[in-house]
Amino acid sequence: MYAQMVDTGVKQVKSLDEMDAEERAFQQKIDAEVKIEAKNWMPEGYRKTLIRQISQHAHSEVVGMLPEGNWVTRAPTFKRKLQLMAKIQDEAGHGLYLYSAMETLGADRDEEIDKLHSGKAKYSSIFNYPTLNWADMGAVGWLVDGAAIVNQVVLQRTSYGPYSRAMIRICKEESFHQRQGYEILLHMMQHGNEAQKEMVQDAINRLWWPSLMMFGPSDADSPNSAQSMAWKIKRHTNDELRQRFIDQTVPQLEFLGCTAPDPDLKWNEERGHYDFGVINWQEFYDVLKGYGPCNRERIETRRQAIDNGAWVREAAVAHANKKKQRSVA
Numbered sequence: 001m002y003a004q005m006v007d008t009g010v011k012q013v014k015s016l017d018e019m020d021a022e023e024r025a026f027q028q029k030i031d032a033e034v035k036i037e038a039k040n041w042m043p044e045g046y047r048k049t050l051i052r053q054i055s056q057h058a059h060s061e062v063v064g065m066l067p068e069g070n071w072v073t074r075a076p077t078f079k080r081k082l083q084l085m086a087k088i089q090d091e092a093g094h095g096l097y098l099y100s101a102m103e104t105l106g107a108d109r110d111e112e113i114d115k116l117h118s119g120k121a122k123y124s125s126i127f128n129y130p131t132l133n134w135a136d137m138g139a140v141g142w143l144v145d146g147a148a149i150v151n152q153v154v155l156q157r158t159s160y161g162p163y164s165r166a167m168i169r170i171c172k173e174e175s176f177h178q179r180q181g182y183e184i185l186l187h188m189m190q191h192g193n194e195a196q197k198e199m200v201q202d203a204i205n206r207l208w209w210p211s212l213m214m215f216g217p218s219d220a221d222s223p224n225s226a227q228s229m230a231w232k233i234k235r236h237t238n239d240e241l242r243q244r245f246i247d248q249t250v251p252q253l254e255f256l257g258c259t260a261p262d263p264d265l266k267w268n269e270e271r272g273h274y275d276f277g278v279i280n281w282q283e284f285y286d287v288l289k290g291y292g293p294c295n296r297e298r299i300e301t302r303r304q305a306i307d308n309g310a311w312v313r314e315a316a317v318a319h320a321n322k323k324k325q326r327s328v329a
C-alpha cells in the first residue's frame with residue numbers, strides 16, 4: 001500500500017507508571033479537564049505537537065484565502081462580492097489569532113511562516129485544488145468550511161487554553177461561512193438555469209472527496225492521534241469526525257437535489273451512520289508531498305505576497321522607531 005511508504009508509525013503513548021513526577025502531574029491535570037496555560041510547565045512533546053498543529057492550522061487559514069480570492073473580481077453581483085470579501089477577511093483574522101496562540105508556546109511567527117514558504121510546513125490539502133466556477137465558492141463554504149467546523153467545534157475543548165479560546169471565536173465565523181456557501185448553492189439550484197445547476201453538481205463532484213480528506217488519514221495510519229488524544233489536544237479521532245461530517249452533510253446534499261460522487265454512499269440502519277466508499281489515500285499523500293494541482297501556485301502566491309508587502313512592514317517599523325525616538329526626546 002502507498003500509505004505505508006509514508007511514515008505512518010503511530011507514536012507510543014507513555015502509561016502513568018512510565019512517566020516521571022512532572023509528566024504524571026501534567027497528565028493528571030489534563031485528565032481532570034484543567035486547561036493548560038502558556039506559563040504552565042508542559043512536556044516538550046506537548047509543546048511541539050501544539051506548535052505543529054496550530055501553525056499548520058494558521059497556514060491553512062491563510063493559504064485558504066487564495067482559492068476564494070480568485071473569485072472576488074468575478075463574483076456575479078455586488079452583494080456576493082461583499083460577502084466573499086468579508087469571508088476572506090475573516091479567514092485572515094483566523095490565521096492571525098492562530099499565529100498569536102502559537103507564539104504563546106514560544107514559537108517564532110516569522111520562522112514558522114518561512115517553513116511554509118520553503119515547503120517544509122504543511123497546510124490543509126484541500127487548498128491545493130482549483131476553484132473553477134462560481135459554484136465552487138458555494139461548495140467551498142458549504143463543504144470546506146463545513147468540514148473545518150466539525151473539526152474545530154471539538155477543538156473548542158482542546159486542552160491548551162489559548163488555542164481553545166481562539167477556536168470559540170473562529171467557530172462562530174465559520175458557521176456563517178458554511179451557511180453563506182450553502183445559500184449560494186441553494187440559490188443556484190432553485191433559481192438557476194440548467195447550466196448553473198450543472199455547475200453546482202460539478203463543484204460537488206470535484207470537492208467532495210478532497211473535503212473528506214481534510215480530516216486526515218484513517219485512524220490506523222494517523223501517527224499523531226493516539227498521543228494527541230491522550231493529551232486531549234484532539235478530542236475525537238480523524239475517522240470519528242469524518243463520519244460525523246458525512247452524517248450531517250448528506251441530508252443537506254439531498255435537500256439541494258444533488259448527489260455525491262460516491263456509489264457506495266448509503267444509510268446503514270444498523271450502524272446508524274452513512275456507509276461510504278474508499279478514500280483515495282494515494283491522492284491525499286501525493287497532495288501532501290507537493291504534487292496536488294495547485295501546490296506550486298499557492299506557495300508562489302504566498303511568497304510574492306510577502307515580497308510585495310516588504311515595504312509596508314519596513315515603513316511600519318520605521319514609523320514605530322520614529323515615534324519611539326520622539327517620545328524619548
Ligand code: FAQ
Nearest residue numbers: 057060061064123124125148213214215216222223224225
Ligand atoms: N492536509 O497524525 P495525523 C479551514 C498531516 S482550516 C494536510 O492524523 P494530526 C478554514 C498531519 O499534519 C483547515 N496535512 O495528524 C478555511 C500530519 O503531518 P506531520 C485546517 C494533513 O495533526 C475554510 C500527518 O498528515 N484545519 O479549512 C492533513 O493528529 C475555507 C499525519 O496525520 C486544521 O488544521 C490534511 N488534510 O491530525 C479557510 C484543524 N491531514 O505534521 C479558508 C486543526 C493530516 O506529522 C476557506 N488540525 N495531515 O508531518 C487538526 O485537527 C489536525 O492537525 C488534523 C490532522 C485532524 C488535520
